[in-house]
Amino acid sequence: MGGKPDIIKAIVLIFAIGLVITGFTSIHASEDNGPRASALVGAAQVASPPLNR
Secondary structure (H helix, E strand, C coil), X not given: CCCHHHXXXXXXXXXXXXXXXXXXXXXXXXHCCCHXXXXXXXXXXXXXXXXCC
């Protein structure tokens, strides 16, 4: 039974590291709002077939 607190600490540590990595990734992604975001929308609009009404 002496090993269970160590396992719980390891799981909590891995979870915390994952949260930190996710936070840094989302901060980095929010700073990249350059022409790439509008280019993706433009490419999606070009790829769609024209509407025939």
